[in-house]
Amino acid sequence: MERERKIRIVLAKPGLDGHDRGAKLLARIFMEAGMEVIYTGLRQTPEMIVETALQEDADVIGLSSLSGVHNYFFPRVMELLHTKDMKDVIVVGGGIIPSEDIPQLKEAGIAGIFGPGTPTGDIVQFIRTHARQRN
């Protein structure tokens, strides 16, 4: 039987926000859940994030923002994925994101938004369910 390929996830901090406690914590949790994690570190532009996802052949991009720039950065990442024909990469986001912003982010194509207090198990489960299946 062919072994199932591990889910590859690029975790990124878009913009100048320095709050990386959540991103680093999730990096470890995803790794323990058997995923391959590439953490970009801080100060990423949407272009840099999409390029990393392309180079790393990522299945999932996780965006973390606590500085209120999600409405700008998250849709921009989606746009770039479309232009690069990477439509099967799913994008999830987290951080300080008011619930009234979620509908427009989903409309832009973000698959899931996870706010403060979300159990990490829920996020792992979501990614397992929604990440593209490949062998």
Place this chain on the structure above:
Amino acid sequence: MFDKKEIEEIQATREKWENEKLQKSLAREKERKEVFTSISGTPIERLYTPLETAELHYNEKLGFPGDYPFTRGVQPTMYRGRFWTMRQYAGFGSARESNERYRYLLDQGQTGLSVAFDLPTQAGYDSDHPLSMGEVGKVGVAVDYIGDMRLLLKDIPLDKVTTSMTINAPATVLLAMYLAIADEQGVSYDKLGGTVQNDILKEITVRGQYIYPPVPSMRLTVDLIEYCFKNVPKWNSISISGYHIREAGSTAAQEAAFTIADGIAYVQACIDRGLDVDKFAPRLSFFFNAFTNVLEETAKFRAARRYWAKVMKERFGAKDPRSMMLRFHVQTGGVTLTAQQPLNNIVRVGLQAYAAALGGCQSLHTNSYDEALCLPTQQAVTVALRTQQMVAEESGATDTIDPLAGSYYVEDLTDKIEAQIDAYIQKIDHMGGTLAAIEQAFIQQEIQQSAYRYQKEIESKERVYVGINKYTMEDEPLKNLLRVDMKVGEAEASKLKEMRVRRDGARWEKALQNLRQVTLSDQNVMPAVIEAVKADATIGEICDVWRAIYGEYKPKQFF
């Protein structure tokens, strides 16, 4: 604190109580948990008695307020004299909008300003830099050049208020702008009071707003400290910050330990520059977090105060008692706020503010209940300010000095946290000092490990977090959140463009050239920075001078 005979009697009574009353009670009903621990992982006993504090030598370990080792506080009268400075961190959008918020807060009885800058300003980029896209005016006010500072401080008399500025990597630039505005208002530097955070080490370990590598960053830090004690004598030239260490996931004891480790590095760097410890140390200040466990937080503040006094006296040979005083600002724990049932946060903040008061803080910021969702609205800011006014004027905590002293539990916990601080400092010394420990990622990994352990404790429900893992419910989303318009960025960028055309190009170029030369020499950069900001050089232009010379810091990633 007790004589031998009394201790023996207490011991005998205690054994009797344990064997008879306690055993019976435990046989009837077990306790809620097998082991109780504080957030710092310290085991907590069922009961504390004089037996735990029998060794406590009062004069040596506690002493009197305003006297070494300052366990009981840094001033002889503490809050019976005057309350802490009530200082709400604020700033958003343009300088004009922030100025309005400051004047509102001053009208509401706030006694000091605390300026939040946006991320481009904190990272030393102009509003029209590509990395500033989307960030301008978001988490604080955008200040690109002296004109913005002029608007920010409009009609605020700089000799009457004290101003705290949360700025680190480009701290010299923002302080230079502030001094330049003081010159315009005709206020002499010796009348200025305030603080710049200027703590680059915690930016590198936990907060992420760094620009240059550690060594040149330390040069700018020390230049600012030196300039202030010579020219702006009432200015706190650094605020050595544990706040962000705690936010990143450390325990209370780690917060105190790593903050003191950073403090040791700064003092050593100033001494290495040839500065006299008693000249600069009285203007060092600290900044801590306060979480909801009132007793542990109070013990942390007391332990940190005592340990720092010892460091300054014994390690650095300070003679002036003011050099040994750990004076600190507190902000309540941002990371403890929940997006779920946000009104619960008002109570958390109340307890945290109470801890800060019991711990003897010099100034306090209380968070707003909506901060897990957005920047605080005016209503939430008002509640937060009222919270500390209630702690000050209704709770009674301020009527006597260090009211928890002598509590068997709090004294024992103070000793235990001090011992944890000492163990870390010894370990860091052994590694070659704070910079070496940061370079080896020791401090960062210790913090991340605690963050991970805390998350696991929440998810396994070992530790209760109300509204998150217990007593949860669906709640209505908060309405009318504060939002900063994306247009702020465009407006700032076009304002900047006009200014660049308008300014005196020759003066500007000469000032930047001079800054370059001074940076390459061993002179203090501050006078050249002041001249540059007066010549309308922007923060990005000034920081670029140093980027060209020093390069940029690139951290290694690990998790």
